[in-house]
Amino acid sequence: xxxxxxxxxxxxxTKSFPGVRALDGVDLEVHAGEVHCLLGQxxxxxxxxxxxxxxxxxxxxxxxxWAGEPVSLSSPIAAMRLGIATIxxxxxxxxxxxxxxxxxxxxxxxxxxxxxxxxxxxxxxxRLLERLGHPEIDPARLVGELSAAxxxxxxxxxxxxxxxRLIVMDEPSAALDPDEVDNLFRIVGELTADGVAVVYxxxxxxxxxxxxxxxxxxxxxxxxxxxxxxxxxxxxxxxxLMTGRTVEHVFPDRPPGAAAARDxxxxxxxxxxxxxxxxxxxxxxxxxxxxxxxxxxxxxxEILETVYxxxxxxxxxxxxxxxxxxxxxxxxxxRAGIGLAPEERKAQALLMLESVGGNVSVSTLSRYSRAxxxxxxxxxxxxxxxxRELSLRxxxxxxxxxxxxxxxxxKVVLARWLLRGCKLLLLxxxxxxxxxxxxxxxxxxxxxxxxxxxxxxxxxxxVPEVLGLADRVLVLREGSxxxxxxxxxxxxxxxxxxxxxxxxxx
Amino acid sequence: xxxxxxxxxxxAPTSAATPDTGRKGTRRPALVRWDVRSLSLLGVLVALxxxxxxxxxxxxxxxxxxxxxxxxxxVIGVVTVxxxxxxxxxxxDLSVGAIVALASVWATTVATQEFGFAGILFTAVLVGVxxxxxxxxxxxxxxxxxxxxxxxxxxxxxxxxLQITDGRTQMVTVTEVLDLGVKDAYVLGVPPLVLVxxxxxxxxxxxxxxxxxxxxxVAVGGNAEAAxxxxxxxxxxxLYLYLLSGLCxxxxxxxxxxxxxxxxxxxxxxxxxxxxxxxxIGGTLLSGGRGTIVGSVLxxxxxxxxxxxxxxxxxxxxxxxxxxxxxxxxxxxxxxxTLRGGDA
Numbered sequence: 001x002x003x004x005x006x007x008x009x010x011x012x013x014t015k016s017f018p019g020v021r022a023l024d025g026v027d028l029e030v031h032a033g034e035v036h037c038l039l040g041q042x043x044x045x046x047x048x049x050x051x052x053x054x055x056x057x058x059x060x061x062x063x064x065x066w067a068g069e070p071v072s073l074s075s076p077i078a079a080m081r082l083g084i085a086t087i088x089x090x091x092x093x094x095x096x097x098x099x100x101x102x103x104x105x106x107x108x109x110x111x112x113x114x115x116x117x118x119x120x121x122x123x124x125x126x127r128l129l130e131r132l133g134h135p136e137i138d139p140a141r142l143v144g145e146l147s148a149a150x151x152x153x154x155x156x157x158x159x160x161x162x163x164x165r166l167i168v169m170d171e172p173s174a175a176l177d178p179d180e181v182d183n184l185f186r187i188v189g190e191l192t193a194d195g196v197a198v199v200y201x202x203x204x205x206x207x208x209x210x211x212x213x214x215x216x217x218x219x220x221x222x223x224x225x226x227x228x229x230x231x232x233x234x235x236x237x238x239x240x241l242m243t244g245r246t247v248e249h250v251f252p253d254r255p256p257g258a259a260a261a262r263d264x265x266x267x268x269x270x271x272x273x274x275x276x277x278x279x280x281x282x283x284x285x286x287x288x289x290x291x292x293x294x295x296x297x298x299x300x301x302e303i304l305e306t307v308y309x310x311x312x313x314x315x316x317x318x319x320x321x322x323x324x325x326x327x328x329x330x331x332x333x334x335r336a337g338i339g340l341a342p343e344e345r346k347a348q349a350l351l352m353l354e355s356v357g358g359n360v361s362v363s364t365l366s367r368y369s370r371a372x373x374x375x376x377x378x379x380x381x382x383x384x385x386x387x388r389e390l391s392l393r394x395x396x397x398x399x400x401x402x403x404x405x406x407x408x409x410x411k412v413v414l415a416r417w418l419l420r421g422c423k424l425l426l427l428x429x430x431x432x433x434x435x436x437x438x439x440x441x442x443x444x445x446x447x448x449x450x451x452x453x454x455x456x457x458x459x460x461x462x463v464p465e466v467l468g469l470a471d472r473v474l475v476l477r478e479g480s481x482x483x484x485x486x487x488x489x490x491x492x493x494x495x496x497x498x499x500x501x502x503x504x505x506x
Numbered sequence: 507x508x509x510x511x512x513x514x515x516x517x518a519p520t521s522a523a524t525p526d527t528g529r530k531g532t533r534r535p536a537l538v539r540w541d542v543r544s545l546s547l548l549g550v551l552v553a554l555x556x557x558x559x560x561x562x563x564x565x566x567x568x569x570x571x572x573x574x575x576x577x578x579x580x581v582i583g584v585v586t587v588x589x590x591x592x593x594x595x596x597x598x599d600l601s602v603g604a605i606v607a608l609a610s611v612w613a614t615t616v617a618t619q620e621f622g623f624a625g626i627l628f629t630a631v632l633v634g635v636x637x638x639x640x641x642x643x644x645x646x647x648x649x650x651x652x653x654x655x656x657x658x659x660x661x662x663x664x665x666x667x668l669q670i671t672d673g674r675t676q677m678v679t680v681t682e683v684l685d686l687g688v689k690d691a692y693v694l695g696v697p698p699l700v701l702v703x704x705x706x707x708x709x710x711x712x713x714x715x716x717x718x719x720x721x722x723x724v725a726v727g728g729n730a731e732a733a734x735x736x737x738x739x740x741x742x743x744x745l746y747l748y749l750l751s752g753l754c755x756x757x758x759x760x761x762x763x764x765x766x767x768x769x770x771x772x773x774x775x776x777x778x779x780x781x782x783x784x785x786x787i788g789g790t791l792l793s794g795g796r797g798t799i800v801g802s803v804l805x806x807x808x809x810x811x812x813x814x815x816x817x818x819x820x821x822x823x824x825x826x827x828x829x830x831x832x833x834x835x836x837x838x839x840x841x842x843x844t845l846r847g848g849d850a
Contacts, residue, residue, distance in 0.1 A: 310735060334737030348735055351728040353795045362725050363736045365718040372717045416736065 005068040007032045007197050008053075008166060013062035015048055022048040023059070024221035030166065035188060035198045037208045037230055040218035041242055041462055046201055049218070050168050053199070054086040055079035083165035087155050087172060095144030100125035102143050103158045128157040133183045149180050156187070167191065168199045173207060174297055185211050203295055205235060205500055217241040239493050251443055251468030262286040263321075265337075265423050265455045268307060271316035276302040277479040279316060282457075284424065289446075289456040291470030291487065293463055293495050299479040300459040301343050304426045307457070308340045309333040320424065334363060339417030341410065343428040343459075349413045350401055357383035357397030360415045386415040390445055407431075407438030414445065424455045431465060443469060463495045475499060543789040546840065547804040550833075554808060558815045565818050573697055579810040580703035581606075581761045582780050583803060587710040588754030589781040590802040592747050594714070596727040596794025597652040599751045601641060601659035602781055606774030608663040609633040609759035614676040614769030623682040626763060631756035637663055638752015642745035656748075660778070667771035676769040686764045699761050706757065711799040723747060727794025783830070784809055787837035808833065 008030040015023040023045045030036045040046050051057040055073040064071055066082055073079045079086075093102050100122040101108075109117045109124065125139040134153045137146065143154060152172060159167055169188075173181045188198055188211055202208060208215065212230030216223055217238065225241050266284040271277075277299030284290055292300045305311045307318050312328030319325070320336040342348035351359055360383040361368065368379035383397040390411045392404075401412060410430060417425055430446065431439045446469055450456050460466050466473055467487050475483040475498045483498050558566035565571055585602050592599045612618065613630035621628075637659060644655040678684055685691055686698050693701060714720035722743050725733040734740045755774075762773055786792055787808070788801025809830060816826040 308735070330734055331737050331739060340735055342735060347729070347731060349732050351725055351732060351795065353728050353791075354724070358721070358724075362721070362733070362738070365721055369718045372719055374716055374718055374721065376716070 004032070005065075006030060007067055009065045010049075010052075011063045011065075013049070013052060013059045013064070015052060015057055015059050022221055023052070026062075026218065026221070026223045027226055028216055028223065029226060030197045030199060032165070032197050033192050033195045034213040035192055035200050035211050035230075037212040037215045038199060038201045038218065039208070039215055039238060039242060044218040044242070045221040046218055047170070048221075050086060050088075050170055050199075050201070053079065053084060053166075053168055055084075080162060083163055084168070085159035085162060085164045085166070086168040087152070087159055087170065089170040089174065093143045093151055093154060093158075096142065098122075098140050098142055099129075099137060099146070099154050099157075100139035102154055103128065103139075103161050105158070107161065124161070125157060128160055129153065131160070132156055132187055149176050152176065164196060166197045166199065168201075170201045171203065171296075172200075173202060173204065181207070203500055205238070236493070239496055242496075251447070262288070265321060266307070266457070267319040267322070269317050269319070271303070271306060271313050271318060273302060273306055273311060274314050275479075277306075277476075278481075280481065282474070284455045284457060286423065286453055286455050287450055288472070289450045289458060289470045291458045291460065291466035291473045292476055293460070293466045293473055293499060294476030295461060295499050297478075298476040298499070300461075300476055301428050303476075304340065304428050304457065304459055305342075307333070308338055308426055310340070334420070334422075337421070337423035338426065339363075339420060339422035339424070340426045341413045341417070341428060341430055343432065345406070345409055345413065345433070350409060352402050354401055355397060356387060356392070356399045356401055356404070356412055359401050359412050360386050360397065360419055363416050363420050382419055383415070386419040387412065389418060390415050391441070405438065406433035407442055410434060410442060411445065414449070418449070422454070424457065425449065427456060427458045427460075429460055430458070431460070431462070439465075463492045463499075467492060467495065543840070544798065544800050544804065547788065547801060547808065547837075551804060551808050551811065554811045554815065558811065558818070561815065562818045566815065569695065571814070571818075573692075573695070573700075575807075575810050575814045576700045576703075577697050577765060578813070579806050580697075580699040581758050581765065582777060582784070582810070583703045583806040584706045584754050584758040584761065585774075585777050586781040586784045586802045586806050587706050587799060588751035589778075590710070590785045590788070590790050590797050590799055591714065591723055592652075592751050593782070593785050593790050593792060594727045594794060594797025595723045595744065595747050596730065597645065597744065597747065598656065598782070598792075599641065599748065600653065600656040600778045601637065601663060602751065602755050603774035603777035604660040604663035604667070605634055605637045605752060605755035606759045606762060606777055607771055608637065608667040608670075609756050610762050610769040610773045611667045611670045611676060611771055612769075613759065614678055614763060615670065616676075619678065619680055622680050626678075626680060626683055627760055630760040630763065631753065634752045634754070634756020634759060635749060636752070637755070638749040639745075641752065642748030645748060646741040646744035664771070667773075671769070671771045673771065678763060678767050678769070683764055684767055687767065699764060702757065702761060706754065707799060707803050714797060714799055719743075719746070724795060724797065727791075727797070729795070780806075780809060783834050787834055805837075 006029045008028070010026060010028040013023050013026045014021070026045065026049055028049070038046055038049070048057060052059050052073065055076040055078050058074060064073060071082065073084075094105065097105070100118070103125040104121045109120045111117055122139040126135070129135060129137050129139065132153050134150065137150055137153060143151060146154065172184055176184060188200070192198060200208070200212065208230055215225070215228045215230045215233065215238065217225045217228070219242060228238075262285040264283050264285050266282070268280055268282040270279040270281060272279040280303060282290070292303060294300045302311060306313050309325065309328055309330045309332055317324045317327065318333075320338065323336070325336055326332040346352060351362065357380050361379050364382070365374070365379070368375050368382065380397050384395065387397060388395045392408055392411045392415065401409065404412065414425070427446065431442055434442060443465075446456065456469075458466060458469055467490060470487045473485060473487050473490055473495070474481045475495060477499055585606065589599055589602060609630045612633045613626045618625050618629045641656055641659050644650045645652050648655070691698050714723065722733070722738050725736070725738060726740050726743050730740055759773070763769055766773075784805030785797075785802045786805075788798055788803070788805035790797040790802060812829055812833070813826060816823070816829070
């Protein structure tokens, strides 16, 4: 292996987006025939790196060599021509097309250059599916009718329909049953035996131990370790590399027990949604911050959105100040004093064409109007006060929202609920897409809001964030609470063990 | 490795510090903010007037011709104001022309005309609002796509209009209605129909720019999911918007009855396309989230002026259609450029 040049080398890759430095010098070296695992917390830069590899993002700087030759992955087609295939976590299939059509999308077998040979495509797709251990998937069926696991197989068939030399798998096991995971590993084994390199991304350490050859760890957009042996590196070392951040300084201290004397504001009783999360009981007092820690798919965002009424529960109820809320009604929740800062800020919270002020006042419009007539001066002044309160920069209510950085956009969302005067703030990944430097400031804002009398329910896949902000932590795994403890009795390693492996290890 | 942490530490105290207390002077809100796009539309309109004045100096600039242009603009203009709201909310109303037809024939049946002026006005408005209600319920609460729901309304309303008239023109016999269209009714030289158009424009502008209703419309069009999660009743807002569009159609139908002195099932033909085109070239985003009444009205005036100039110069309607198409393309290209420029 070492005698030949590596199949892929990436050197000091950087990539910035407006307001965020997603990659800040990443090195990666992948050899033919190995399973190279990529590890890192959410926001560490894994997704961006994959997209650079797939030609979907062009790096700002750094060099890439392929089998010893410098290359530029300028477009998805360029990456594909080299033999790089990517299986994304969110599947990129067209639901209204058949399995075979999806497998050969953009690469259809044709006669005379444009007449699609449907029969040949179906036969070839059938052979690929058989090789992948799923001969039962009919190539003529619509992809939209298949289960998530089957769609994953189709996605993989599509990757293999090209001449492939490197295949990137982004959390391929997240949607799979144990049996299907075994099948996936068999396929990975066959691929590597043929000399194909696999870049494998997973949060599950036990998987990496089983099939990985080497590990590269990303943190805050940098590769902090490359080429570690996957089977012998101690878990403790890997976790330390992933989390090495010195978070103690970032989070303001808070005296314990401040919330104990206050009234409960939120009570959740047996709240559940089938297939998303098991019955949940929760009590939250003013001044208290409760954190939900868990991986993607653990039901954390679903819980927040159900409490907020954006999803209708299958059972259970939500009470604010002892009064049950109408289930499945956002308006009832907002009226009762709940505010949500959702996970997808741009898609779910912001009006991107509007000004800062327009975004802040959108939940409070009736307060600044008489008979529907807006008092724009009062509205603007109130929005101005709210954003100044949160030290928005610039604190100009007339600024266009799209010119703001991620952290400042999040402050605008918080200002909206601050202006509304809510009692309970639901925060879903509050620092996603926010720079490390700006995060500390956001943490201070969140802490201050709680100290000033708000109850906060926080969801984050960044364990330090949950531990640093919350008084009490609920650890979620696959929709169930596996552990509850005061934040100061937990540490990052223990929480990561709980969310990744489920069984508490001392 | 320690750099992020130290950077964070440096930032933390600033957030705790009280923000500057120096209050910025409240910016004076301009009554109408003339953006680049509205100005360029105004420029196009002025250019058209110049072209008209040069090619047909006597007939184009005559008072009676200007009155005619404005009167013709009034009917489609009122429809366009309603359409602007719907498009701003991210929707579309393909049924406006059909609703105008149905309202105009229902309001001019022999039975309706027995109730005189009030009967005709009331019926036209009621039919318009009724059709808007059906559209709104189907879209907001029936979960139908606006394109489909209003397409269905287009077909059924046209059909019903044909059934009512049996293809005949229904002449208006109520003199109070007909009197509104004659010169004696002009106020300081302005036809009453134009006054109605002006009033609808002003009310529409205020509604869109100065009320919670307008703000919610923009919010729903800009990001419906965000609006819902911000606690806005998105469905009720959508219902109101199609009601509003129906109301505008009802008013337009009444104007058309006054203008034509009759009701016909072929009235309002292709109004939906003219209204959408006027709104789009005016600067309202077809994808929603941004709307301008001033732009829409300028769009209507441009189209009507083109039609008038072509007619005065005895040019074929075919050429006129081509010119309209070219203007739509040019306006949207300019719009894309200004949008991209704003993003930078």
